Amino acid sequence: MTVEVVSKETQMEEVVAYQPEELIKGLEEKAETPKVVLVGDGEIKKSEEPKTGEEEKNKVSEVEPKTGEEKNKESEGEPKTAEPKTGEPKTGEPKTGEGKSKESEVLSPSPALEKSSSFKEESNFLSDLKENEKKALIELRAKVEEAIIENNLFKKEEESVQEGEEKEKPIEGVKEEEKPISENEKSVEGEKEKEKPNVEKEKSDAETEKFDVEKVKSDIETEKSDVEKSNVETEKSDAGKKESEESVKEKEKSDVTNEKPNVAIEGKIEEIDKDISLWAVPLLPSKGSESTDVMLLKFLRARDFKVDEAFEMLKNTLQWRKEFKMDTILDEDFGTHLSSVAFMNGLDREGHPVCYNIYGVFENNELYQKTFGTEEKREQFLRWRFQVMEKGIHNLNFKPGGVSSLLQITDLKNAPGPSKKELRFATKQAVGLLQDNYPEFVARNIFINVPFWYYAFNALVSPFLTQRTKSKFVFARPAKVTETLLKYIPAEDIPIHYGGMKRENDTEFNIGNGGVSECIVKSGSTETIEIPAPEVGMTLLWDLTVLGWEVNYKEEFVPTDEGSYTVIIQKGKKMGSQVEPVRNSFKNRESGKVILTIENSTYKKKKVLYRHKVKSSSS
Known part of the structure; x- marks a missing residue:
């Protein structure tokens, strides 16, 4: 019995041969575009391009049975390549198990992307930063310092006004619709064009006459200026002393008034605000506030330590806060x-x-x-x-x-x-x-x-x-x-309607005495919590909850004296899954203890959260 070995590629050719032409075109288009897969932590890798029909034929020819001449050549001593056994992978092809594992490695996402709860806040201490993070922080410091000194951190009001005006202006280069010209208008334009050379000639004659008159005037003015110059120089020498004294006084005034550095822009003087802050944190790094770095690190982390993007985000935030008041x-x-x-x-x-x-x-x-x-x-x-x-x-x-x-x-x-x-x-x-x-x-x-x-x-x-x-x-x-x-x-800070112990305006438990303890009740077992009351007239107060409840719960007071009767505070009952935490109290008339009993008859272990306190009769 002969077994015909057919490769996967030839099988695909046979399948494609029976498909409609539109589907074949779609497959060919997909084959032309290389696939991209995610490898490890964001590494991108191109998968191998699908092989063409000629390559598939060549591969099939390698599997075809050999002719008699080829068998004779092998018998004459030529080296023979070993054929893989049935069920074994060919040379160069991965084994079934290995192929799957490699494929799963390629397609599986990074663990950091799977578990969102794995996020952990980074340290804000400079000593804990990586080298690239320190470098980015130094660069952002320099950018912010320069922007504040040059008064470029906010958009200028003039720029925003100009932007609005530009929107209102008509677009340059757009011509009005050309109106049809009548025959009378054409004749008038022709006459005007004929008159143009004569007009230009008259203009040139007038300009030459004007030049001669101006030349005479300039000669007269030069003589006049020589006479006035001598008189002015004598007056200047007397006023020079007064001007020097006034300039000294003005300089003193400017030193006093100009305590803040100024920036001159197109003839105007703008004061530099070095007190720019964000949530009461000064942004000017040269002020030396340690909170400045913490604030800048927030913007860097939000933009993956890309300095330019973090700086742009900071500017946009400041502008938004200003506009939004x-x-x-x-x-x-x-x-x-x-x-x-x-x-x-x-x-x-x-x-x-x-x-x-x-x-x-x-x-x-x-x-x-x-x-x-x-x-x-x-x-x-x-x-x-x-x-x-x-x-x-x-x-x-x-x-x-x-x-x-x-x-x-x-x-x-x-x-x-x-x-x-x-x-x-x-x-x-x-x-x-x-x-x-x-x-x-x-x-x-x-x-x-x-x-x-x-x-x-x-x-x-x-x-x-x-x-x-x-x-x-x-x-x-x-x-x-x-x-x-x-x-x-913590349970003491979770509101009771979410299964915690926190009650609005609670006067019984506070930060000092509100600590919560916990215990585990295994499947099919019972646990008890005891609150001792050694003195008569004491008031015992407790909070208790069980995660998911679905347990039997009861409360009782057991006196120290064996001849006394046990007092049932709350009868045993089944507690449903949606029950809020229990708060109860008991005032004893004899010494003894309060016992809280939790019976777990389910197949899962249960976590019990509780706290209690004892108030004496004097309090």
């Missing part, structure tokens, strides 16, 4: 109807102020129309959102080692869907302006209670964001909200 935005009053939409509340584990954005409130149509009903209202919403950002920045520390960024939490529970185009447009505009004018001010952006539709919406917004911005995003479905927030925020 951002330095006075904290004094503006936008009312209280948006106070529940975004607000600052607590700190994360690294000390970043936490800003909450609650879009679910826009489910209320009245509030939605009040916020986005008109173009003017949408602009007010943007200014209000920037005011919230400015309030958060006011609490930051721009010294090296200080906390110089915020943590953003965006709650999408009950948020209007993408059909609300006004909200979608305002959000897109706000995201763009925040990214362009607040570089590296968000350490991480956590989206919680994320619905399915938001992933599609995020895919639309994503192309407008930088890779660095996207690397700070964290998404959490409703069942994972508390677990996700606990990775970044």
Whole structure:
């Protein structure tokens, strides 16, 4: 039995032979364009171009069975190339396993792009910077210093006015429509052209006469000037002394008044403002403020340490703040109807102020129309959102080692869907302006209670964001909200409706006594938490929550005296997954202890968070 060996290329030719002509043309066009794939950390590599029909035929001919003459040549002693066995790859071709592994290496993205939570803030200490980062910082310092000294950091008002005038001016070189010329007009023009030589001749005669008269006048004036010159020189000698005294006085005055350096531009003198600052940080490097480098590093990191782009971003930010009047935005009053939409509340584990954005409130149509009903209202919403950002920045520390960024939490529970185009447009505009004018001010952006539709919406917004911005995003479905927030925020700073222990206007627990402990309840086991009450008349207070709950929970007071009865504070009951943290208290009439019991009958381990305190009767 004979086995015909057919290469993959010939198989492709046979498949293409049975395809329509339009599809063949499409395949040929794809074959002409080289493919580009991502290798490792952003390295771009061109894949091999597909082989032409002639090369495929040559390759097929290598596999064809040999003729009798070729067999005789081999038997005469010519070297013979070993044919690969059936099932083994040919020479030069990778094995099946190796091919797949190499292909997966080529097509797999960089690990940094897969896990957004891997982002970590860089140090602002100069000693921790890499050499290329130090070099970029020095270059940006020099650019900013030069721009401030030469007064080129902002656009000149004259330039902006000229730009507006140029837009109003008609375009040069555009001719008016030519009107048809009548026969009478043509005859008049012909007569005018005939008269032109005579007129020019009369002009030349008049000019020669005029030249003779002017020559006589000049002779008279020269004689006159010689007489006046002698008189003027005597007067100058007397006035010379007075002028020298006046010049000395004027020089003294100029030294006193010109304390600030000035720049002369087209006859005008402009004062140089060396006190230009951004968020109360001086931008002139020669002033020696250590916060200046921290601020400049923000712009460099936002533009991957490309100095020119970072400098342009800085200039654009300063110009935008000037035109948008951002330095006075904290004094503006936008009312209280948006106070529940975004607000600052607590700190994360690294000390970043936490800003909450609650879009679910826009489910209320009245509030939605009040916020986005008109173009003017949408602009007010943007200014209000920037005011919230400015309030958060006011609490930051721009010294090296200080906390110089915020943590953003965006709650999408009950948020209007993408059909609300006004909200979608305002959000897109706000995201763009925040990214362009607040570089590296968000350490991480956590989206919680994320619905399915938001992933599609995020895919639309994503192309407008930088890779660095996207690397700070964290998404959490409703069942994972508390677990996700606990990775970044301590339980005592997470609001109770998100599964934490923080209550508004809480007078019982504070920073000093509000620390939270935790324990793990294994699958099918029971854990107890004891709060001792050694004295009579003490008040015991506790907070407790279980991540995901779905456990049995009860509270009781057990007296020290064995003859006394146990007091049931709360009967044992099954706690659902959406239950908020429990707060309860008990005042004892005899010594003993409060016991909190958690019984886990599920197949997963459970994390318990709790805290408690004891108040004596005297307090």
